[in-house]
Amino acid sequence: MSSTSRPVIDTSGNYHVVTDIFDVHDYDQNPDTFREKYEPMKHGGPAFVTFPERQAYEGQPYFVSEYGGIWWNPGQTDGHG
Secondary structure (H helix, E strand, O other): OOOOOOOOOOOOOOOOOOOOEEEEEEEEOOHHHHHHHHHHHHEEEEEEEOOOOOOOOOOEEEEEEOOOOOOOOOOOOOOOO
């Protein structure tokens, strides 16, 4: 799907069809392993694809639209009470 007036994206970070933009969600909180996944792209290597069994990167603009995050565990204490 494409538009002549604006870029089109599908279900962000999950299921991709043919669109103008390709994005992924990556909640890896370790900077080293996060970087390792995307480093090949810096040198013309393959793009990291979250779900290769159901989507394929085809050269469109690529970005990580959701990343980082926090671990929420209501039963966990922070050591301050």
